[in-house]
Amino acid sequence: xxxxxxxxxxxxxxxxxxxxxxxxxxxxxxxxxxxxxxxxxxxxxxxxxxxxxxxxxxxxxxxxxxxxxxxxxxxxxxxxxxxxxxxxxxxxxxxxxxxxxxxxxxxxxxxxxxxxxxxxxxxxxxxxxxxxxxxxxxxxxxxxxxxxxxxxxxxxxxxxxxxxxxxxxxxxxxxxxxxxxxxxxxxxxxxxxxxxxxxxxxxxxxxxxxxxxxxxxxxxxxxxxxxxxxxxxxxxxxxxxxxxxxxxxxxxxxxxxxxxxxxxxxxxxxxxxxxxxxxxxxxxxxxxxxxxxxxxxxxxxxxxxxxxxxxxxxxxxxxxxxxxxxxxxxxxxxxxxxxxxxxxxxxxxxxxxxxxxxxxxxxxxxxxxxxxxxxxxxxxxxxxxxxxxxxxxxxxxxxxxxxxxxxxxxxxxxxxxxxxxxxxxxxxxxxxxxxxxxxxxxxxxxxxxxxxxxxxxxxxxxxxxxx
Numbered sequence: 232x233x234x235x236x237x238x239x240x241x242x243x244x245x246x247x248x249x250x251x252x253x254x255x256x257x258x259x260x261x262x263x264x265x266x267x268x269x270x271x272x273x274x275x276x277x278x279x280x281x282x283x284x285x286x287x288x289x290x291x292x293x294x295x296x297x298x299x300x301x302x303x304x305x306x307x308x309x310x311x312x313x314x315x316x317x318x319x320x321x322x323x324x325x326x327x328x329x330x331x332x333x334x335x336x337x338x339x340x341x342x343x344x345x346x347x348x349x350x351x352x353x354x355x356x357x358x359x360x361x362x363x364x365x366x367x368x369x370x371x372x373x374x375x376x377x378x379x380x381x382x383x384x385x386x387x388x389x390x391x392x393x394x395x396x397x398x399x400x401x402x403x404x405x406x407x408x409x410x411x412x413x414x415x416x417x418x419x420x421x422x423x424x425x426x427x428x429x430x431x432x433x434x435x436x437x438x439x440x441x442x443x444x445x446x447x448x449x450x451x452x453x454x455x456x457x458x459x460x461x462x463x464x465x466x467x468x469x470x471x472x473x474x475x476x477x478x479x480x481x482x483x484x485x486x487x488x489x490x491x492x493x494x495x496x497x498x499x500x501x502x503x504x505x506x507x508x509x510x511x512x513x514x515x516x517x518x519x520x521x522x523x524x525x526x527x528x529x530x531x532x533x534x535x536x537x538x539x540x541x542x543x544x545x546x547x548x549x550x551x552x553x554x555x556x557x558x559x560x561x562x563x564x565x566x567x568x569x570x571x572x573x574x575x576x577x578x579x580x581x582x583x584x585x586x587x588x589x590x591x592x593x594x595x596x597x598x599x600x601x602x603x604x605x606x607x608x609x610x611x612x613x614x615x616x617x618x619x620x621x622x623x624x625x626x627x628x629x630x631x632x633x634x635x636x637x638x639x640x641x642x643x644x645x646x647x648x649x650x651x652x653x654x655x656x657x658x659x660x661x662x663x664x665x666x667x668x669x670x671x672x673x674x675x676x677x678x679x680x681x682x683x684x685x686x687x688x689x690x691x692x693x694x695x696x697x698x
Contacts, residue, residue: 241290243290243569243573244569246576248289248573249573249574250574252281252285252570253570253606256278256561256602257601257602259274259281262274264648272550272557273554275557275558276557279301279557279561282561284513286568292567301564303563304559304560304566305555305556305559307559307607310484310493310553311650314493314494315366315395315548315551315552315654316548316552317494318370318548319543320523320544321371322526323524323525324507324523325500326527327508327512327522328476328479328507328508328511328514329470329508329512330477330479330480331375332378332476333470333476334372334375334477334480335378338375338379339379339382339383339459341411342383344385344448346445347385348390348447348448349384349448350624352397355393355397356401356437358446358484359399360400362401362484363406363408363487363643364402364408364493365395365398365399365402365643366658368394369395376394377391377661381538382459382463387659387665388661388665388669389447389669391480391659391668392669393444395655395659396437399672400672401434402640403640403641404433410636411425413628414610416512417614418596418618420631424627425627425633428633428691429465429637431633431679432676432683433637433672433676433679453619465536466536466539468538470512472675476511482499482500482503483496483500486500493668504522505520506519522678525544526544526546526547527542529541542660547657550652550657554650554653562608565602571612575612578591578595579616579617579620582620588621589680590680590681591617592635592638593677595617596637596642597642599638600638600642606642606651608623609638613634613638614632614635614695617631622693625692625693626690626693627692627694629691637680639692645670
């Protein structure tokens with residue numbers, strides 16, 4: 232075996248090869264998804280095949296090493312996959328037990344179509360800051376707000392984009408968020424300095440988004456009172472609704488504040504929904520467990536109502552898990568073939584000024600988020616590559632970590648084949664390409680990144696180390 236390796240030594244990917252393979256992957260992804268209307272898993276699988284051939288034929292990397300890199304990449308997200316399944320189960324039991332319908336009815340009574348969008352943006356921001364999780368926010372009150380929006384006659388794509396803005400605001404800003412802690416760690420900075428730094432870009436971007444949704448909301452004619460009342464009556468007739476059904480949501484928030492780990496927290500809330508279904512809706516144990524697995528299917532005879540309450544179940548998340556498996560495998564192959572390293576080495580020449588450094592970091596993160604479909608990869612690679620440049624320019628590492636999240640966390644729901652994009656679309660019931668125009672935070676935030684880079688506003692100077 233050693234003689235064989237000596238005869239066929241492993242090669243390093245050149246910059247040209249790396250760019251070519253990235254372009255091939257982009258063509259496969261966009262061509263299959265947009266051009267041919269294929270499911271996301273198929274083009275991801277084809278990309279993995281192309282990268283395997285490139286690694287084997289061009290770089291002479293043994294198949295076992297390429298395979299191991301794929302497996303290692305997938306292993307990093309096993310816990311996340313289990314959490315996704317439990318969120319699906321929670322949505323199923325919460326719809327079945329009446330928690331989500333109760334929130335919808337309350338929302339229809341409280342909100343007007345004109346103030347609906349700015350109101351849910353604020354509420355989702357608060358919820359995601361408290362929970363530190365965009366997925367939990369979307370899978371609970373996000374689902375409920377989609378129902379409220381349908382009842383009020385608001386465009387579902389607008390509602391989904393607004394929910395996503397609020398959900399990912401907290402995912403980026405909350406000290407309880409995994410991505411927030413991850414970005415601070417890979418950039419080697421203090422967590423709270425990192426959070427403070429992010430307010431200079433994401434804070435103004437969120438305020439502008441709020442103004443935009445207020446303006447958009449003013450143009451929503453909304454449903455007439457009769458239609459809204461019909462939805463309330465339909466849900467009230469299908470469920471035994473009362474204020475006690477909000478207890479599962481309250482329990483979830485309390486558990487998260489107490490820093491109970493995500494798996495037991497969400498698992499307990501899913502089971503709590505099943506128990507509440509047996510108590511308040513008189514489900515049998517078998518029915519409750521079926522809702523946990525397969526979700527709830529509306530059968531009221533009213534199509535609009537049934538569309539609102541047909542949700543959830545762990546089985547509804549298996550497609551998302553499949554996409555995660557393929558996208559993470561692709562990310563592992565990007566790393567093992569050395570394509571990312573080859574490109575990052577070339578990009579260092581663009582980082583000679585503050586503006587060049589920050590914008591190169593930002594664009595690199597965006598590209599990695601879209602091509603590799605992995606926000607963590609999009610954060611750690613630029614942080615490692617550009618971090619020393621921030622030090623050389625006397626810029627604090629909290630700006631490094633902020634730019635990691637500006638180009639990683641906030642981009643997640645914009646990638647149709649990425650885990651967050653797929654999860655958002657599956658959970659809210661709106662295609663990524665449909666809600667994308669209304670995910671304003673993803674477009675506005677980079678503008679403030681550029682403004683800060685040019686003006687120096689929000690660019691913290693590195694503290695001098697004591698001799």
